[in-house]
Amino acid sequence: xxxxxxxxxxxxxxxxxxxxxxxxxxxxxxxxxxxxxxxxxxxxxxxxxxxxxxxxxxxxxxxxxxxxxxxxxxxxxxxxxxxxxxxxxxxxxxxxxxxxxxxxxxxxxxxxxxxx
Amino acid sequence: xxxxxxxxxxxxxxxxxxxxxxxxxxxxxxxxxxxxxxxxxxxxxxxxxxxxxxxxxxxxxxxxxxxxxxxxxxxxxxxxxxxxxxxxxxxxxxxxxxxxxxxxxxxx
Numbered sequence: 442x443x444x445x446x447x448x449x450x451x452x453x454x455x456x457x458x459x460x461x462x463x464x465x466x467x468x469x470x471x472x473x474x475x476x477x478x479x480x481x482x483x484x485x486x487x488x489x490x491x492x493x494x495x496x497x498x499x500x501x502x503x504x505x506x507x508x509x510x511x512x513x514x515x516x517x518x519x520x521x522x523x524x525x526x527x528x529x530x531x532x533x534x535x536x537x538x539x540x541x542x543x544x545x546x547x548x549x550x551x552x553x554x555x556x557x
Numbered sequence: 558x559x560x561x562x563x564x565x566x567x568x569x570x571x572x573x574x575x576x577x578x579x580x581x582x583x584x585x586x587x588x589x590x591x592x593x594x595x596x597x598x599x600x601x602x603x604x605x606x607x608x609x610x611x612x613x614x615x616x617x618x619x620x621x622x623x624x625x626x627x628x629x630x631x632x633x634x635x636x637x638x639x640x641x642x643x644x645x646x647x648x649x650x651x652x653x654x655x656x657x658x659x660x661x662x663x664x665x
Contacts, residue, residue, distance in 0.1 A: 445600075474652070481566065483643070483655040484601075531601065533653075545591060546645075546653050548601040 444468050447532050447549035454522050454556055462517040462552045464532030473515040474546065475507060476531040484531055490515060491537060519554075527556045559584045559648045561656035569662045570634050578629040578659045580618075580644030589647040590620055590627040593655070596640045604629075604642070614638070634663045 445466045454460040464473065471492050476484035488497045490509045504526070506518040519526055530553075533546040560583045570576050582588060592604040605613045607620040607627060618629045627644060644656040 476655075481657070483561070483657045486652055486654070489652060533601075535653075545603040545606060550600045 445532060445534055445547050445549035447530075447552050449552060450550065452552055452554050454519075454554065456524065456556055457521050460519050460522055460554070462519075462530050462532075462554070464515045464517070464549055465513050466532075466534045466547075467513070468534055468536070468547060469512060470534035470536045470544070470547070471512065472535040472537050473509060474531075474533040474535070475505075475515070475517050476533065478529040478531055478551070479527075487517070522554070522556045524556050527554055529553050559588070559646055559654050561644050561646050561654055563642075563644055563656040563659050565659045566657070567660045567662065569664060571664050572636055573633050576631050576634045576638070576661065576663075578642050578644075578661065580627045580629065580656060582625050582627065582644075582646050584625075584646060584648045586648060587622075590618070591645040591647070591653070592616070592618055592627075592629050593643040593645055594640050595643070601643065634661075636663045636665060639663045 448463050474489040475487045477487055478484040486498050487501045488507055504520050508516045529551045531551045532549040535546050536544045562581045564579055590607040593601050594604040595601045616631045618627050620627050639662050641658050641660050643658045646654045
């Protein structure tokens with residue numbers, strides 16, 4: 442009965458080779474987030490979608506892109522992974538009504554990305 | 558700027574002892590504060606939120622706007638409380654900002 446599902450759990454990619462991480466949700470939430478978490482650090486927000494509206498954080502590198510083809514799915518694309526991009530990537534969802542977020546953030550189990 | 562700090566990376570206590578995990582924040586408006594917990598090999602999940610003013614698994618947290626703190630407390634720690642705890646703030650843009658986390662280890 443997992444509500445936010447991330448695939449794969451572990452991903453190994455080569456330096457410079459594009460990689461895509463996926464996230465799906467069964468909660469019908471209109472907000473989806475991608476966080477990057479490096480070892481012993483706080484999860485850092487990369488960007489989020491409110492419905493189809495994409496909101497990029499100011500310090501998110503251009504190397505990171507995202508797609509949300511429908512309510513249920515959201516993808517994180519890393520165009521040219523570097524060694525510094527190795528991290529845990531967390532997807533989360535929340536429900537927003539107007540300008541108010543009604544719920545907390547619900548997280549997936551994360552994808553651990555290794556760059557070789 | 559919105560920021561969350563958790564001064565302790567690791568906190569070890571004995572079973573039955575009181576525990577307090579510290580959280581301080583900086584935010585110019587009225588934030589909403591949360592505590593998230595991550596047990597071993599599990600996803601990050603909500604423990605409690607300040608607006609609910611509830612006790613979950615024996616944990617409570619009070620928002621102190623004067624001290625800009627939201628410390629998490631439990632009077633008698635249990636071994637199953639061992640986990641990673643993250644304090645989070647929801648502020649500008651309705652996004653969640655997380656602290657670096659405190660690993661709680663409850664010793665038998």
